[in-house]
Amino acid sequence: MEATFGLRSGVLGWAEPATRIDDGTASHLALVDGTAVIAVVSHARWPCPDAPEQPARYFWAMAVDGAHRGRGAGRRLLAAVADRARSAGESILWADARASAVGFYVACGARVVGPPYVDEVTGLTDRRVLLPVDGG
Numbered sequence: 488m489e490a491t492f493g494l495r496s497g498v499l500g501w502a503e504p505a506t507r508i509d510d511g512t513a514s515h516l517a518l519v520d521g522t523a524v525i526a527v528v529s530h531a532r533w534p535c536p537d538a539p540e541q542p543a544r545y546f547w548a549m550a551v552d553g554a555h556r557g558r559g560a561g562r563r564l565l566a567a568v569a570d571r572a573r574s575a576g577e578s579i580l581w582a583d584a585r586a587s588a589v590g591f592y593v594a595c596g597a598r599v600v601g602p603p604y605v606d607e608v609t610g611l612t613d614r615r616v617l618l619p620v621d622g623g
């Protein structure tokens with residue numbers, strides 16, 4: 488977690504290395520190039536308010552280093568989170584997506600649900616995105 492803070496601080500503007508779901512269940516995935524963290528995402532089992540009956544995995548703080556964008560790193564991380572969800576018997580992934588990243592999630596198979604809202608953690612205007620977990 489601490490090793491990813493530099494990237495998250497630079498890309499997402501994190502002020503401190505806190506996790507969004509701080510109950511001990513959060514996991515963190517990163518891609519590294521040598522010793523450099525080039526992409527990171529956090530995730531945890533967490534019910535989705537838009538589909539509360541389905542076992543779900545929430546992910547947040549997806550960040551890819553600027554020099555490595557557009558090469559599939561984000562898609563690979565999302566696929567890795569989906570693998571974790573599938574293994575845990577979950578059927579959807581969901582996130583609070585900043586407007587500039589919604590197109591990325593849609594390109595990766597997400598659908599946008601509901602109206603824009605202000606994320607109480609980041610203060611940004613977000614959209615809720617849901618992705619099916621194939622085979623989940």
Ligand SMILES: CC(C)(COP(=O)(O)OP(=O)(O)OC[C@H]1O[C@@H](n2cnc3c(N)ncnc32)[C@H](O)[C@@H]1OP(=O)(O)O)[C@@H](O)C(=O)NCCC(=O)NCCS
Binds near residue numbers: 498549550558590
């Ligand atoms: C959004 C982000 C994670 C995407 O990571 P990436 O590694 O550049 O994305 P990929 O190369 O895996 O792209 C996968 C697909 O999404 C598309 N895509 C990537 N970023 C996009 C964007 N901002 N808008 C629309 N489409 C996008 C790519 O063209 C690609 O489509 P294709 O496979 O059909 O050609 C990365 O740009 C980033 O870290 N941005 C800043 C932080 C951020 O916004 N994080 C998300 C917080 S909610």
